[in-house]
Amino acid sequence: MKEIMAVIRMDKMNVTKKALTDAGVAAFFAREAQGRGKGLVNAMLLKGAAKGYEEAAELLGEKGRLYPKRVLSAVVHDDQVEEVVAAIMTVNRTGKPGDGKIFVMPILDGVRVRTGEEGRKSID
Numbered sequence: 308m309k310e311i312m313a314v315i316r317m318d319k320m321n322v323t324k325k326a327l328t329d330a331g332v333a334a335f336f337a338r339e340a341q342g343r344g345k346g347l348v349n350a351m352l353l354k355g356a357a358k359g360y361e362e363a364a365e366l367l368g369e370k371g372r373l374y375p376k377r378v379l380s381a382v383v384h385d386d387q388v389e390e391v392v393a394a395i396m397t398v399n400r401t402g403k404p405g406d407g408k409i410f411v412m413p414i415l416d417g418v419r420v421r422t423g424e425e426g427r428k429s430i431d
Contacts, residue, residue, distance in 0.1 A: 308382055308384060310412045311411055312376050316406070316407065322398040370410055
């Protein structure tokens with residue numbers, strides 16, 4: 308099993324939900340988050356701001372702000388990963404900075420609390 312975690316634009320939530328359903332993912336989690344990409348800020352300014360230099364924090368201005376995002380998390384079977392990642396990419400790609408990121412992580416096991424089912428059965 309794998310966990311697919313996707314960071315997407317807020318306005319892409321509905322099309323992403325449909326894409327996940329169409330790809331066979333019936334259950335997933337979504338939460339609101341804030342973040343920004345590394346390309347939007349000078350790394351030296353960030354270091355200065357982290358050390359408490361007020362002038363560095365002031366120079367960050369609008370470029371240092373955090374943007375609203377959604378973080379989706381779905382646990383899928385190994386053979387579903389490529390299809391699910393492709394589905395998320397298809398509906399979220401605009402070609403502009405801020406389209407998001409997708410991470411795929413191994414899941415060792417899962418247990419359904421209600422029934423005690425483990426492994427593959429826990430997500431079927």
